[in-house]
Amino acid sequence: MSTPPRLAVIHTGGTIASRPSPDGRGLTPQQAPSVPGLDGVQVHDVQPFSLPSPHMTPAHMGQLAALIETLAPDHDGMVVTHGTDTLEETAFALHLTLNVPVPVVLTGSMRHAEEVSWDGPANLLDAAHVALHPSSRERGPLVVIGGDIFDARTVTKIHTTAVDAFGGYPGPIGRIDREGRTPRLHYFARPEPRATYRPAHLNARVEILYAYAGWTGEGYAEAEARADGLVIAALGTGNLPAELLPLIRATDKPVIIATRTHAGPVLPVYGYAGGGATLVEAGAIPASFLNAHKARLLLLILLGQGLTREQIRAVFERDEF
Numbered sequence: 001m002s003t004p005p006r007l008a009v010i011h012t013g014g015t016i017a018s019r020p021s022p023d024g025r026g027l028t029p030q031q032a033p034s035v036p037g038l039d040g041v042q043v044h045d046v047q048p049f050s051l052p053s054p055h056m057t058p059a060h061m062g063q064l065a066a067l068i069e070t071l072a073p074d075h076d077g078m079v080v081t082h083g084t085d086t087l088e089e090t091a092f093a094l095h096l097t098l099n100v101p102v103p104v105v106l107t108g109s110m111r112h113a114e115e116v117s118w119d120g121p122a123n124l125l126d127a128a129h130v131a132l133h134p135s136s137r138e139r140g141p142l143v144v145i146g147g148d149i150f151d152a153r154t155v156t157k158i159h160t161t162a163v164d165a166f167g168g169y170p171g172p173i174g175r176i177d178r179e180g181r182t183p184r185l186h187y188f189a190r191p192e193p194r195a196t197y198r199p200a201h202l203n204a205r206v207e208i209l210y211a212y213a214g215w216t217g218e219g220y221a222e223a224e225a226r227a228d229g230l231v232i233a234a235l236g237t238g239n240l241p242a243e244l245l246p247l248i249r250a251t252d253k254p255v256i257i258a259t260r261t262h263a264g265p266v267l268p269v270y271g272y273a274g275g276g277a278t279l280v281e282a283g284a285i286p287a288s289f290l291n292a293h294k295a296r297l298l299l300l301i302l303l304g305q306g307l308t309r310e311q312i313r314a315v316f317e318r319d320e321f
């Protein structure tokens with residue numbers, strides 16, 4: 001008799017575990033959900049935290065990675081339930097640090113268990129099927145929401161309330177549907193090799209600044225003084241008002257230029273003061289196509305690994321993430 005597949009479900013909180021609190025003060029994580037309708041699978045539930053995801057920190061992400069590494073040898077697939085607000089950050093932190101052969105799939109819900117349109121059970125079942133499917137191996141941590149399968153590098157939350165709240169450029173890398181009770185899973189591309197990192201700590205201070213028309217650098221000097229590195233959500237292909245150029249030139253800390261635009265790479269093409277070409281010439285590092293909060297996590301991890309500014313530049317330039 002063959003042994004049943006073993007699935008670990010790691011619960012961290014979020015709306016998928018939330019209900020209206022009895023004191024009428026709004027939704028709070030209260031009860032981890034169970035996977036519905038998974039016959040013939042040995043499910044092992046673990047609950048390291050019960051957090052709304054805005055309370056998630058890099059330290060929690062590090063604890064989660066360590067837990068996944070401990071559980072991986074005894075499981076065939078792993079699901080992580082998570083609040084959707086910072087789900088993409090945890091997924092990316094795991095993508096950068098985890099090196100386990102077992103598929104790891106993050107999911108959450110946009111509606112809570114007492115709403116008529118609760119999306120938790122279907123997302124959880126989809127995530128479980130994806131995690132146990134052999135084609136999900138070697139792809140790094142995945143995110144499954146609304147039947148779409150995303151990779152951790154590009155996925156992002158694109159809507160505050162819709163059930164299909166996740167997207168990102170260029171979009172899903174796969175799709176899961178069910179024919180009756182049978183899962184039908186398709187991937188649109190082959191797995192790719194990816195770099196992983198082993199930071200000694202996740203304590204570096206990395207702050208994000210958000211650019212806007214008329215910004216003359218308010219907040220920059222304070223952030224630069226206290227942080228180990230900065231990320232700027234800059235304009236378009238990675239441009240800033242002219243006032244930022246001398247400020248960036250004056251620091252030898254890593255300053256990563258991401259974009260506040262929702263898709264596309266940062267390219268140092270403009271030569272006017274503050275244009276991307278001048279920022280790079282002044283020492284800034286383009287974030288490639290990572291959004292500001294993912295670029296922040298990569299920088300945090302590279303600083304925790306002890307990399308110099310030039311080594312950090314090489315990682316971003318070569319897309320080693």
Ligand SMILES: NC(=O)C[C@H](N)C(=O)O
Pocket residue numbers: 013014015016051052053054082083084085086108109110111
């Ligand atoms: N849909 C959700 O899970 C949102 C919730 N605020 C969270 O991220 O914990």
